[in-house]
Amino acid sequence: MDVNLINPILVAFADVLPQIGFQKIEKKNISLVGSTFKYDGVLINLAVVGSLKGVILIGMNIDSAKRFASKMMMGMEVTDFDSLAQSAVSEMGNMVCANACTQFSKIGIDGMDISPPTLMIGQGGQATLPVAQTIVINFLVDNIDVKIYVGLV
Amino acid sequence: MSIKVMIVDDSPFSRMMIGEALSEGGYEVVGEADSIDSLIETYNSCKPDIVTMDIAMPGADGFECSRELRINDPKAKIILCSSMKDEESETEAKRIGVSGYIQKPIDAENLIKIIKNIMSPDSLFEQLMARGLETFNEALAQSFIRMTKTPVTFKPIGNSDAPYISQGITTVIGIIGQSTGTMIMDLSAETADKIAEAILRRPAKNQGELLAMVSEFANIIAGIGCSMLNKKEKAFALRVSPPSLFHGNTAEIISPSVKIQKSLAETNFGSVFLGVGFKKGTMLWM
Numbered sequence: 001m002d003v004n005l006i007n008p009i010l011v012a013f014a015d016v017l018p019q020i021g022f023q024k025i026e027k028k029n030i031s032l033v034g035s036t037f038k039y040d041g042v043l044i045n046l047a048v049v050g051s052l053k054g055v056i057l058i059g060m061n062i063d064s065a066k067r068f069a070s071k072m073m074m075g076m077e078v079t080d081f082d083s084l085a086q087s088a089v090s091e092m093g094n095m096v097c098a099n100a101c102t103q104f105s106k107i108g109i110d111g112m113d114i115s116p117p118t119l120m121i122g123q124g125g126q127a128t129l130p131v132a133q134t135i136v137i138n139f140l141v142d143n144i145d146v147k148i149y150v151g152l153v
Numbered sequence: 154m155s156i157k158v159m160i161v162d163d164s165p166f167s168r169m170m171i172g173e174a175l176s177e178g179g180y181e182v183v184g185e186a187d188s189i190d191s192l193i194e195t196y197n198s199c200k201p202d203i204v205t206m207d208i209a210m211p212g213a214d215g216f217e218c219s220r221e222l223r224i225n226d227p228k229a230k231i232i233l234c235s236s237m238k239d240e241e242s243e244t245e246a247k248r249i250g251v252s253g254y255i256q257k258p259i260d261a262e263n264l265i266k267i268i269k270n271i272m273s274p275d276s277l278f279e280q281l282m283a284r285g286l287e288t289f290n291e292a293l294a295q296s297f298i299r300m301t302k303t304p305v306t307f308k309p310i311g312n313s314d315a316p317y318i319s320q321g322i323t324t325v326i327g328i329i330g331q332s333t334g335t336m337i338m339d340l341s342a343e344t345a346d347k348i349a350e351a352i353l354r355r356p357a358k359n360q361g362e363l364l365a366m367v368s369e370f371a372n373i374i375a376g377i378g379c380s381m382l383n384k385k386e387k388a389f390a391l392r393v394s395p396p397s398l399f400h401g402n403t404a405e406i407i408s409p410s411v412k413i414q415k416s417l418a419e420t421n422f423g424s425v426f427l428g429v430g431f432k433k434g435t436m437l438w439m
Contacts, residue, residue: 047327047335047394051240055327055397087409094410110244115327115394116411116432118335122319122404128364130395151397 005152006030006135008103009056009096013148015103016095017141021071028138036128037136037149041065042081043120043127044093048152050112052104054131057149058093062121064144065089071142081121090117156272159184159201161192161218162234163210167257171205171234174261180268189213193225203268206251208235208242219249230271234259270388277388278433281332284382286414289336289429292378293418296370301351301420308417308424316405317415317428321345322364323406324371327394328379334431335408336378336393338371342400344423351422368396374427 010027017025041061048054060068062081069085070078072092078085094117101112120127129151137148158180162168165187172182184199186192188210196204204222208215215233222229232253233246246254253267270277294305320341328334340348342363349357349366357363372395379391411430418425 043399045325045327045397047325047329047397049327049329049392049394053395055394057397083407083409086407090407090409105244105248111240111247113329113333115329115333115335116408116430118325118337119407119409120319120323120325120399120404121316121407122399122402125402125404126400128368128398128400130368130397 004107004109005052005150006137008107008109009100009148009150010137011103012096012099013139016092016099020092020095021074022141024140024142026140028140030138031136033134033136035131035134035151036126037134038124038126039120040123040125041121042089043149044090045118045120046093046097047115048097048101048112049115050101051109052112052152054152055129055149056093056097056100056114056152057127057129058089058096059147059149060089060145064146067144068092068141068146071144086119086121090119093117155179155181156203156268157181157183157199157201158268159186159196159199159204161186161204161210161215162207163187164207167207167234171259171264174259174264175205177261178265178268180265189218189221192218193221196222196225196229202230203252203271204229204231205234205264206231208233208237216245216249219246219251223250232264232267232271234264266388274433277386278332278431280386281334281382281389281431282414284385285334285429285431286416286427288381289374289378289427290416290418292374292381293425293427296373296377297418297420297425300370301348301422303351303421306419308419310415310417314412316407317413317426319399319402319404319406320424320426321400321403322367323399323404324368324396325399325406326371326375326396328375328391328431329394330379330383330391331389332431332433334429335411335413336371336375337406337408337413337426337428338367338374339406339426339428340367341423344420344425347422348420364398364400368398371396378429
């Protein structure tokens with residue numbers, strides 16, 4: 001596992017989340033999976049082009065995604081994961097990944113750029129990333145489970 | 154009213170050449186500076202719409218001068234003009250927030266095109282929106298016919314904002330360039346099986362092979378589509394990310410920040426959904 005791939009993303013996540021209303025950001029664990037893995041709920045896909053290429057995905061189950069969006073909207077009630085909630089979490093994905101690009105450039109990995117976010121919402125689906133191994137970082141953010149999948153080479 | 158340009162370059166010859174290119178294009182050269190010393194004063198007194206900036210200058214270089222200019226006026230629109238154009242300089246330029254980058258020797262036509270695009274940034278985006286889906290459809294048709302020797306027709310589908318529901322296998326490819334965007338290709342596992350069989354002349358051995366075929370197919374479409382667009386307008390500078398695949402269920406696909414234009418390719422093997430969308434960008438590179 002290449003620490004250089006993880007640290008900028010950890011720093012970005014810890015930097016951005018407090019700015020959008022979260023207080024307690026805990027990194028639970030980091031693991032490696034293959035190129036294909038299961039997901040349930042919401043996956044935010046942000047493609048990356050530059051000296052590192054691939055994708056960063058942020059995943060949550062639907063319940064967590066609703067709670068996450070609610071927090072971002074200052075506690076507003078989110079009963080459905082509707083377009084406003086979708087827009088909120090995808091904006092978070094955008095901010096975290098843009099910040100990660102800045103963090104990468106600080107350690108000399110320059111010129112990275114991200115695409116606009118695409119959301120996949122479904123149950124029991126699988127994702128296959130363009131890398132042999134995907135790094136999965138499990139976070140607990142104000143008691144909401146959030147996974148970050150890093151598929152960069 | 155003509156657009157006012159200021160030239161920053163230590164070489165009188167370069168200033169003359171750039172000045173002539175600008176005059177020919179109908180632009181007014183309102184000021185010149187040969188170093189950081191007179192830079193801000195000249196800028197503030199002549200109030201140009203655009204500044205052309207040399208990089209290699211004695212003392213403060215073009216990056217430092219650009220930084221100073223952007224501190225003095227955060228809205229300053231700067232075009233870097235340099236014989237160097239490597240990844241490092243481009244990254245630095247992006248970090249500073251310059252609007253364009255052109256390589257020396259300067260081609261008058263290119264310089265004018267960049268200025269036009271900077272002064273009306275929406276026009277480039279509108280061109281991309283107007284040509285985007287049509288070009289990707291053409292890329293799909295070309296590659297599909299070449300790979301399977303069978304025809305494709307396109308069925309228009311409404312551009313409603315209703316979320317699209319995957320038929321089974323979705324490929325998402327990010328597009329980066331002057332504007333950033335996304336290409337989404339979606340088809341059922343059954344259609345993918347039949348296409349794989351037509352291309353491989355035998356059924357796919359397993360799901361891995363099938364998915365590899367789908368992702369490569371999407372990759373080819375995105376690559377060809379972006380090259381075709383770049384050929385029409387170099388300033389698009391589009392590049393594609395490797396594909397992500399989502400499969401095994403019927404997920405909703407949503408791009409909250411981008412309006413996706415959609416089409417449905419009807420093939421002998423089933424239908425293939427193609428969605429393309431772009432977001433406005435601010436950088437112009439030649």
